[in-house]
Amino acid sequence: MDDRTSAIERFFAGYAAEFARALAGHGNAEATAAHFADCFVEAGPQGVSCGQNDEVFRQMIPRGYESYRSIGMEAMSIQSMEITHLDELHSVARVRWLSTYRSKDESEESIDFQVVYLVQTLSEVPRIFAYIVGDEQAAMRDKGLIGTRMPQPSLHLPPQAVQRR
Numbered sequence: 001m002d003d004r005t006s007a008i009e010r011f012f013a014g015y016a017a018e019f020a021r022a023l024a025g026h027g028n029a030e031a032t033a034a035h036f037a038d039c040f041v042e043a044g045p046q047g048v049s050c051g052q053n054d055e056v057f058r059q060m061i062p063r064g065y066e067s068y069r070s071i072g073m074e075a076m077s078i079q080s081m082e083i084t085h086l087d088e089l090h091s092v093a094r095v096r097w098l099s100t101y102r103s104k105d106e107s108e109e110s111i112d113f114q115v116v117y118l119v120q121t122l123s124e125v126p127r128i129f130a131y132i133v134g135d136e137q138a139a140m141r142d143k144g145l146i147g148t149r150m151p152q153p154s155l156h157l158p159p160q161a162v163q164r165r
Contacts, residue, residue, distance in 0.1 A: 022062075
């Protein structure tokens with residue numbers, strides 16, 4: 001395994017650890033924001049969103065984690081990761097996540113899903129500049145975690161932190 005692959009694996013381990021701290025109520029918006037480039041793109045079933053890594057984004061991060069806690073999310077962990085280097089600066093990381101929820105009836109639910117991240121490494125520091133998500137919201141609805149008319153944020157970006165196009 002090369003140094004850049006190891007650096008990206010450590011980067012995502014740090015991202016997952018920060019997510020866990022935030023779900024426990026001890027998140028750090030700066031630490032979460034540090035995983036993103038100055039501007040970034042989310043693509044998924046709801047369309048393409050453009051975000052700015054700015055003060056508004058940092059203010060929205062705690063609200064996003066609170067939203068996840070409010071629907072019972074207790075944990076999010078990396079199940080597997082596949083990294084492909086496109087050139088000396090850019091990589092694709094296919095990350096399989098497992099999110100665990102406590103439903104209203106106290107039963108445990110889990111959702112397994114993949115996110116494809118585009119990562120740029122400048123001065124040996126990886127940053128997410130784009131990612132592609134599946135329809136985790138449909139999975140949450142199927143498990144009864146959210147209502148059919150209750151939109152929820154991507155599992156990867158706090159609500160109101162992006163501009164839908």
